[in-house]
Amino acid sequence: MLITRVSLLTQQKRVxxxxxxxxxxxxxxxxxxxxxxxxxxxxxxxxxxxxGSTDKEWDAAFEEA
Numbered sequence: 001m002l003i004t005r006v007s008l009l010t011q012q013k014r015v016x017x018x019x020x021x022x023x024x025x026x027x028x029x030x031x032x033x034x035x036x037x038x039x040x041x042x043x044x045x046x047x048x049x050x051x052g053s054t055d056k057e058w059d060a061a062f063e064e065a
Contacts, residue, residue, distance in 0.1 A: 001025070005052030009061050014052060018045050025049075 001022065004015045020038050028037040034046050044055050053061075 003049055005048060007052040007054070007057055009051070009053050009057045012052075014048075014054070016045075016048055018049065020049075 001018060001020050002015055003018050003020075003025075004013065006013045018041065020041070024037050028034050028049070034041075034050060038046065038049075041049075047053055047055075047058065
């Protein structure tokens with residue numbers, strides 16, 4: 001399924017193909033924890049769905065000084 005999100009960190013719009021079913025996305029949007037709605041996804045894909053952020057953006061935003 002193609003997922004379109006705007007990153008909360010950079011405001012960039014991105015589209016990513018993620019292996020989920022519409023009913024899984026609906027369950028998450030209706031309040032189910034994402035790790036329960038989509039247990040097969042890796043943390044990066046779950047974060048993309050939640051915040052639109054990529055690993056690279058996350059690392060840049062929260063790198064240690």
